[in-house]
Amino acid sequence: MRPLLPRLTATLALALAFAAPLAAQEGGPTTEAGREALTILREAIEVPTVAGRGQVPALAAALTARLVAAGFAPADVAFVPVGETGYLTARYPGRDRAAAPIVVLAHMDVVEARPEDWERDPFAAIVEDGYVFGRGALDNKGDLAMVTAAMIDLKREGWVPGRDVVLLLTGDEETQMATTAAAAQALRGAGLVLNADSGGGELAPDGTPFAYTVQAGEKTYADFRLTLTDPGGHSSRPGATNAIAAMSAALTAIAQHRFPPQLSPLTKAFWEGTAAQAEPELAAAMRAFAADPGDAAAAEALSARREYVGLVRTTCVPTMVKGGHAPNALPQSVTANVNCRIFPGTSRAEVQAVLTELVANPAIAIAFQDNGTLESLESPLQPEIMAAIRTAVEERAPGLAIVPGMSAGATDSMHFRALGIPALGVSAAFLKPEDDFAHGLNERLPLATIDPGVRQWKTMLRAIAQ
Numbered sequence: 001m002r003p004l005l006p007r008l009t010a011t012l013a014l015a016l017a018f019a020a021p022l023a024a025q026e027g028g029p030t031t032e033a034g035r036e037a038l039t040i041l042r043e044a045i046e047v048p049t050v051a052g053r054g055q056v057p058a059l060a061a062a063l064t065a066r067l068v069a070a071g072f073a074p075a076d077v078a079f080v081p082v083g084e085t086g087y088l089t090a091r092y093p094g095r096d097r098a099a100a101p102i103v104v105l106a107h108m109d110v111v112e113a114r115p116e117d118w119e120r121d122p123f124a125a126i127v128e129d130g131y132v133f134g135r136g137a138l139d140n141k142g143d144l145a146m147v148t149a150a151m152i153d154l155k156r157e158g159w160v161p162g163r164d165v166v167l168l169l170t171g172d173e174e175t176q177m178a179t180t181a182a183a184a185q186a187l188r189g190a191g192l193v194l195n196a197d198s199g200g201g202e203l204a205p206d207g208t209p210f211a212y213t214v215q216a217g218e219k220t221y222a223d224f225r226l227t228l229t230d231p232g233g234h235s236s237r238p239g240a241t242n243a244i245a246a247m248s249a250a251l252t253a254i255a256q257h258r259f260p261p262q263l264s265p266l267t268k269a270f271w272e273g274t275a276a277q278a279e280p281e282l283a284a285a286m287r288a289f290a291a292d293p294g295d296a297a298a299a300e301a302l303s304a305r306r307e308y309v310g311l312v313r314t315t316c317v318p319t320m321v322k323g324g325h326a327p328n329a330l331p332q333s334v335t336a337n338v339n340c341r342i343f344p345g346t347s348r349a350e351v352q353a354v355l356t357e358l359v360a361n362p363a364i365a366i367a368f369q370d371n372g373t374l375e376s377l378e379s380p381l382q383p384e385i386m387a388a389i390r391t392a393v394e395e396r397a398p399g400l401a402i403v404p405g406m407s408a409g410a411t412d413s414m415h416f417r418a419l420g421i422p423a424l425g426v427s428a429a430f431l432k433p434e435d436d437f438a439h440g441l442n443e444r445l446p447l448a449t450i451d452p453g454v455r456q457w458k459t460m461l462r463a464i465a466q
């Protein structure tokens with residue numbers, strides 16, 4: 001049995017540490033809702049909601065307790081288990097119960113973190129140097145905490161939305177998105193999704209706000225496996241065919257191919273919005289491309305930059321290859337993976353048809369590899385919704401450029417867009433480029449973003465669900 005006194009002392013020390021006013025931290029939240037967001041964030045980081053550890057239900061239970069304590073009816077807060085994880089919904093009833101609800105979306109799960117690689121314990125929620133450090137601080141527990149605190153604060157203030165607002169916290173965004181798929185089906189009558197897991201504010205190195213991105217589309221992800229088999233034989237007696245040489249020719253053709261440049265309402269808005277801040281030569285290329293995607297020189301200038309190449313067109317690149325079995329044998333089989341990022345509105349079947357044409361070899365089989373991702377659709381930029389977002393962003397950064405954007409990776413929004421429900425990424429975190437450690441080591445959220453972030457969520461919800 002362990003001695004009682006040291007344990008008590010340790011508990012007391014811990015209690016005192018937590019009782020120390022966090023507002024005293026430089027840049028820490030000073031509003032009640034902001035302090036609650038910080039408390040929620042720290043609690044959330046300390047529950048290691050990594051796939052396979054079965055901790056999502058524990059985090060959901062803690063959040064449920066807070067929501068119910070704040071006045072959400074117990075019957076309106078529900079956790080739906082899906083395997084070892086699950087999703088949480090908290091329904092905030094509006095005046096018109098029949099109107100299509102607004103879904104506010106964040107995810108509870110995080111990617112793995114190896115403590116030995118981090119400078120601080122990734123699951124200890126350490127507040128230091130103006131940041132909260134820990135796995136998920138940014139992706140996505142920071143915004144989860146800010147939006148949950150915002151909804152709690154609105155509830156306490158007695159606000160009644162015009163229509164139902166549903167807080168949806170998924171439990172496997174980083175892996176299977178099975179909770180997202182199930183929740184999207186359950187909420188398929190929703191009118192709009194506000195996703196806390198993409199978009200957000202960008203700060204210049206000196207900390208002044210630079211731009212705000214609203215994520216309204218994602219490229220479609222697709223892997224294709226190319227397979228070629230051959231009778232093979234002794235390498236001293238080469239025949240007419242060689243599987244490695246044939247596959248190399250096919251992969252070279254794919255690597256050299258340029259899909260046609262494309263422009264959508266979303267990317268047009270992106271190029272025009274970004275041109276306003278870009279250096280003159282680049283800005284000219286952006287404006288020219290936005291006016292005419294057939295402008296080859298403009299498409300070339302934008303494609304030459306890694307940050308923009310993905311927004312110009314569909315891209316396909318060979319990413320893996322495996323072939324041959326001995327140094328002195330003709331190869332009997334070669335397989336390769338081609339990874340495509342497809343412009344929204346183009347189907348995977350259309351891209352596969354192009355690959356078949358490029359390969360120009362009926363002996364090479366091309367098979368789509370289904371990893372559960374869906375074909376992506378762009379969400380329309382509805383003027384009244386964009387105006388509401390502007391109102392909320394301008395409270396913290398008057399006159400800030402608001403730029404709609406498309407991302408190369410998939411978020412939970414994919415499952416809603418596939419059902420025809422518009423989804424916009426509107427994170428309330430404002431970050432410097434050097435603060436973006438999502439999925440990486442020493443992930444952190446600036447304390448200074450919490451108070452204005454909670455306020456941004458409150459104002460946006462009031463404006464959109466009025």
Ligand SMILES: [Zn+2]
Nearest residue numbers: 139140173197
């Ligand atoms: Zn995320």
